[in-house]
Amino acid sequence: MSMIMSEPAPIQDANTPAGMLEGDLVKRARRGDLAAYDELVQRYQQRIYATVYHMTANHEDANDLAQESFIKAFQALKSFRGGSSFYTWLYRIAVNKTINFLKQRKNKHHFSLNDIDFNAENDPDLVALTSDKTPFRAVGLTELQKKLNEALMRLSEPHRMVVVLHDVQGQSHDEIAEIMDCNIGTVRSRLFYARQQLQGYLAEYAKPA
């Protein structure tokens, strides 16, 4: 019987920013410790960037907005009272910044989509999706990506945000309600409406199985 040897987890010193708990990092960052804040940025950069990117469908905009969100969060750290987690608070800043940006940019969509990584072709969900039994079988992966983004951009900002946070990023209804400062019922109804809309938009090109 063979045992799968997993790589040992790196030992992290609790005195270095990498080994610290989020609360300690936030306390140090509030006192102006940029090394601590750098660690916080590293912990959340991918999620924040991804959320903004899926909302804007543009890499350059996502880069600017994600960076500005982190900078604004640092400047506003003194007003962070710890009522919610730092992560939720940071998300709220990014979401508000993105929605404001999109309102100003209204009707000026220009896609500069990120490439789909090579793992996508091996993703069992996508393999199943582009198989013969689904309406998407005749569409290539890149084209599917483009159509999907076009459909997403047709949704209103709050509806798109709910879909991105729930269906793309896998956040719970509770978390989304806290991030978007609304109740769970609103999140659920927005999600249902947004999915209906998306299905309608994508049905235009999808061929029946």
Next chain:
Amino acid sequence: MNENDNNFTELKQLLKLKRHEVPPPGYFENFSGQVTSRIRAGEAGGQRTFAERLEAEVPWAVSFLRIFETRPGVIGAFATCVCLLLVSVVVHSSRADKAARLAMSIPSSTSVSGSPMASMAAPALMAASDSSGIIASTNPVTSLEPVSTLFAQPGSGSLFQPAGFGVPAH
């Protein structure tokens, strides 16, 4: 909700495709460094613009101003409200001014003793004016101005009284 979820199975699978959209390789290696260097640059040079400072210090004002950006119709409504407010303030103040002037004005032909306001305000002054010739007025400069005859005829209704220094007889 589960039934609803089942209706969207394919859509949810499709949306998972988004997870495979990734930024250029090595992008996140520099990301946090860029953020901290921008923070340092901002702190060192005090490069925060007025808008940035306003946003950090008075966020409610900025969100109020953003309403104007997103809903142009609100600008018109707000401007109309401001104009109406301004007009009503001007009208109100001019009315108040007029009323005050009316209340304060004393016709030049009316004598002081005939004015009910004056008699209520300073009855002693009225009495003095009657006897000594001082003209009472609401004007503080002229109210106690003595008439020209005050010193000319010291004996007649003068404010002065002759003082006598008699030597007591022993």
